[in-house]
């Protein structure tokens with residue numbers, strides 16, 4: 001599903017061409033259209049329909065024909081890259097404790113599906129490698145480095161996972177790495193400059209200045225703010241700096257329509273069908 005977001009009539013006009021004797025040749029209508037494609041990103045997988053950051057949610061992203069899935073990466077006590085949003089396992093599993101204090105074997109014992117619905121009992125916390133192996137070539141992957149200050153060296157480990165799979169070269173695997181921690185984004189960019197990177201920006205009443213955007217543009221390809229910060233002026237200013245924007249997180253159709261209208265490049269959503277209403281209803 002490569003949804004055509006906008007068909008912009010950038011010049012619609014009629015003119016009359018005159019022959020040398022002054023007679024009219026024809027009235028022609030010239031219509032120039034510019035079409036733009038928009039990327040739907042399934043947030044933590046299609047997490048409106050399946051437990052976030054599980055293979056079930058990622059599979060749903062593919063079923064729903066999103067262009068990308070988004071996931072959150074952290075690190076276990078013994079150095080495994082694991083896909084989970086919170087820094088503790090309490091909310092999304094049947095266990096308790098900090099991710100960084102648990103070994104991968106301990107994390108693997110947890111049920112990451114039942115909290116959402118018993119129908120998903122037995123879903124596991126995936127590793128980044130498992131997701132890359134399963135979904136490369138099937139759907140783009142937007143990797144968020146979550147709380148990197150807790151995990152020294154996590155940028156190098158993510159880079160290694162991509163290089164080991166030859167996924168750092170331009171091919172049909174669309175990969176983007178992003179974080180709220182902009183130092184971490186810069187570190188990753190310096191390690192693997194062939195992979196596009198994005199800066200996540202949380203809500204601030206001060207907005208995002210042109211000075212900030214210019215700084216981001218020295219290393220980032222994407223500026224991805226909280227959707228409540230977005231208006232057409234900010235989208236234009238991001239574009240003026242040569243970057244794109246994928247705001248987050250859409251959980252209602254009005255927000256999706258608003259973002260479509262102001263010309264964002266992508267939408268990060270729990271409900272991919274809210275962005276493309278032509279998709280079949282995916283609710284279980």
Ligand code: G3P
Pocket residue numbers: 043070072085144200224248249268
């Ligand atoms: O991809 C953007 C979004 O995931 C950032 O917020 O808290 O859902 O990781 P969060």
Ligand code: CA
Pocket residue numbers: 044070071072144
């Ligand atoms: Ca995230």
